[in-house]
Amino acid sequence: MMRFLLKGLMRDRSRSLFPVLIVSLGVMLTVFLHTWIEGTMGDMIRSNANFSTGHVKIMSKAYAENEAQLPNDLALLGVEELLGKLRQRHPEMAWVERIRFGGLLDIPDEQGETRTQGPATGLAVDLLSPRSPEITILNIKESLVRGRLPAKAGEILVGDDFARQLKAAAGDPATLVSSTMHGSMSMQNFTIVGTIRFGISAMDKGALVADVTDIRHALDMRDAAGELLGYFRDDIYHNAAATRLVREFNGKHHNPDDPYGPVMIALRDQNGLGDYLNMGRYYAVIATTVFVIAMSIVLWNVGLIGGLRRYGEVGLRLAIGENKSHVYGSIMIEAFIVGVIGSCIGTAVGLGLAMYLQTHGLDIGAMLKNSSMMMPNVMRAQITGTTYYIGFIPGLFSTVLGAALSGIGVYRRQTAQLFKELET
Amino acid sequence: MMKRLLLATLLLLPVMGQAAYPSGVSVLQKIDENMVSETRITTARMVIHDRRDTRTVAFKSWSQGDQNAFTEYLSPPREQGTKMLKLADRLWMYSPNTDRTIQISGHMLRQSVMGSDLSYEDMMENPRLTDLYDAEVTGIETIDGRVCWLVHLTSRESDVAYQSRRLWVDQERYVPVREELYAKSGKLLKRIDLKDFKQIDERWFPIRMRFKDILKAGAGTEFIIESIAFNVPVPEHLLSKAALRR
Numbered sequence: 141m142m143r144f145l146l147k148g149l150m151r152d153r154s155r156s157l158f159p160v161l162i163v164s165l166g167v168m169l170t171v172f173l174h175t176w177i178e179g180t181m182g183d184m185i186r187s188n189a190n191f192s193t194g195h196v197k198i199m200s201k202a203y204a205e206n207e208a209q210l211p212n213d214l215a216l217l218g219v220e221e222l223l224g225k226l227r228q229r230h231p232e233m234a235w236v237e238r239i240r241f242g243g244l245l246d247i248p249d250e251q252g253e254t255r256t257q258g259p260a261t262g263l264a265v266d267l268l269s270p271r272s273p274e275i276t277i278l279n280i281k282e283s284l285v286r287g288r289l290p291a292k293a294g295e296i297l298v299g300d301d302f303a304r305q306l307k308a309a310a311g312d313p314a315t316l317v318s319s320t321m322h323g324s325m326s327m328q329n330f331t332i333v334g335t336i337r338f339g340i341s342a343m344d345k346g347a348l349v350a351d352v353t354d355i356r357h358a359l360d361m362r363d364a365a366g367e368l369l370g371y372f373r374d375d376i377y378h379n380a381a382a383t384r385l386v387r388e389f390n391g392k393h394h395n396p397d398d399p400y401g402p403v404m405i406a407l408r409d410q411n412g413l414g415d416y417l418n419m420g421r422y423y424a425v426i427a428t429t430v431f432v433i434a435m436s437i438v439l440w441n442v443g444l445i446g447g448l449r450r451y452g453e454v455g456l457r458l459a460i461g462e463n464k465s466h467v468y469g470s471i472m473i474e475a476f477i478v479g480v481i482g483s484c485i486g487t488a489v490g491l492g493l494a495m496y497l498q499t500h501g502l503d504i505g506a507m508l509k510n511s512s513m514m515m516p517n518v519m520r521a522q523i524t525g526t527t528y529y530i531g532f533i534p535g536l537f538s539t540v541l542g543a544a545l546s547g548i549g550v551y552r553r554q555t556a557q558l559f560k561e562l563e564t
Numbered sequence: 565m566m567k568r569l570l571l572a573t574l575l576l577l578p579v580m581g582q583a584a585y586p587s588g589v590s591v592l593q594k595i596d597e598n599m600v601s602e603t604r605i606t607t608a609r610m611v612i613h614d615r616r617d618t619r620t621v622a623f624k625s626w627s628q629g630d631q632n633a634f635t636e637y638l639s640p641p642r643e644q645g646t647k648m649l650k651l652a653d654r655l656w657m658y659s660p661n662t663d664r665t666i667q668i669s670g671h672m673l674r675q676s677v678m679g680s681d682l683s684y685e686d687m688m689e690n691p692r693l694t695d696l697y698d699a700e701v702t703g704i705e706t707i708d709g710r711v712c713w714l715v716h717l718t719s720r721e722s723d724v725a726y727q728s729r730r731l732w733v734d735q736e737r738y739v740p741v742r743e744e745l746y747a748k749s750g751k752l753l754k755r756i757d758l759k760d761f762k763q764i765d766e767r768w769f770p771i772r773m774r775f776k777d778i779l780k781a782g783a784g785t786e787f788i789i790e791s792i793a794f795n796v797p798v799p800e801h802l803l804s805k806a807a808l809r810r
Contacts, residue, residue: 323679327659
């Protein structure tokens with residue numbers, strides 16, 4: 141039976157070619173869209189987690205309320221003790237401390253007078269401890285464009301474009317003019333040892349990366365830090381575990397009378413990421429549904445046209461005694477075969493496209509030039525396990541549904557009329 | 565007859581009220597005589613009450629007119645040796661920690677000094693109000709038991725730090741006991757309460773002031789003058805960039 145149907149499909153191109161093309165196209169688009177959404181959402185979440193939100197973030201309540209202003213005067217105090225406790229109680233996570241700050245980076249000439257200066261957006265992380273995970277989390281080694289990584293106190297990295305704008309190079313001295321935790325003006329000398337490019341416009345604009353101990357000294361933040369970030373060891377955000385941890389931590393540290401007490405926030409609840417995640421999921425569902433409906437309608441029509449073309453064949457099969465259900469079943473099996481073939485072709489082409497975009501990406505840096513969103517400049521698709529079967533859902537469903545709708549006509553044929561029809 | 569007299573009195577009442585107020589310019593001139601000097605050497609401390617703690621910053625300042633000034637911070641240890649020099653509209657800051665002199669310009673002049681409620685402009689300027697503002701006396705109010713003229717100042721220029729001011733001026737001593745400083749939009753930016761007036765030479769001068777930056781959290785900054793000398797020679801070498809690294 142199966143052989144018979146396959147032969148029919150192979151020999152009668154009009155029965156298979158167009159439906160297979162339609163299904164392949166739809167499946168290809170579904171597969172590609174899925175990998176694109178996975179890739180862009182994944183990149184955005186990863187960038188946000190690595191550079192800004194962590195998988196969970198701890199700040200003082202007052203700091204959290206004004207976070208966008210980088211209010212280091214409201215920073216967390218007693219950080220050493222808190223970090224110690226977190227590392228002891230939650231060894232399943234890597235805990236790091238960060239200070240984000242703004243200021244002016246001033247490059248002196250030979251006489252020590254200002255040669256150039258520009259506004260810097262600083263990030264202070266643990267660069268010098270041998271066991272610090274920050275170099276990996278921030279991908280600093282791979283982001284290095286010129287020079288080397290800081291090896292001792294007083295050494296900093298600056299954004300490559302920022303360095304060019306300041307006409308500064310590795311080895312040049314620089315003075316950071318900023319504001320201490322208490323609001324006093326602060327000046328601190330550093331040596332630029334390298335330039336970096338993270339590939340994220342929001343991070344690369346005036347980027348300055350320094351060791352947290354240096355910045356703590358410069359900004360008079362003794363035992364203080366703006367943010368403590370926690371990362372799951374497998375580098376994957378686990379929403380349920382993060383939510384549980386947040387509930388436990390905030391329950392333990394809840395004190396409505398202390399505006400500077402610590403508060404923990406999960407990644408999903410920061411920077412509107414929860415909304416982005418939901419949006420990504422909705423887009424995927426909407427796109428798949430639209431493809432299923434559109435393809436079903438097209439394939440229904442293809443089936444109807446095929447039905448008209450095969451009107452005589454079906455009539456003859458019924459006239460020689462083939463059961464209506466059997467004819468209907470054979471149409472369904474044919475549709476299933478078309479669906480499988482179309483889905484395989486569509487998935488293969490979609491995977492090819494996705495693989496290209498996963499490797500090479502699409503540079504949207506020009507569009508993000510002035511953006512403050514934590515998004516990588518090069519957007520990439522991401523192939524996951526789901527990618528291999530996601531296309532089969534609309535591919536098979538739409539062909540079977542289309543055939544099921546068009547095939548109903550078989551049951552409307554009147555046996556008594558068949559011979560009469562065949563005579564004409 | 566009685567009716568006519570009453571009507572005339574009623575008509576003349578506002579004019580009589582106005583006549584009872586001195587002119588704004590004359591009040592400003594008298595304020596300037598008290599507050600402005602050719603030169604001034606001040607040793608003072610600022611007690612800064614910010615959101616989380618209170619800090620004290622001490623400094624000594626030499627000023628020449630409303631254009632040039634030199635300030636050296638004496639304490640706390642972290643700020644000790646930090647110097648600021650203002651020459652006309654340019655301001656430099658020297659940090660001994662970095663041995664660098666950085667010019668502060670533009671909007672940074674309106675930034676807080678050492679986290680206080682004073683800006684660099686507030687700290688380094690000693691403006692002659694008559695040069696910058698038109699004034700009008702608009703009423704009489706009593707503050708801390710002192711009867712004051714309420715004077716409304718409007719800037720004649722557009723690039724001044726505060727476009728308008730309200731001053732409560734002691735009617736007897738002609739010194740402001742309270743000032744409110746407003747932005748061009750009419751938004752209140754700062755309130756200053758001036759207290760503990762002392763007669764120094766021929767002038768009355770406040771020894772204690774409380775600055776409150778309305779846009780800043782915290783309980784304000786107390787500015788306490790330890791010593792002040794008017795119209796004494798200011799060493800010329802202090803009013804040069806070379807003095808910063810000395």
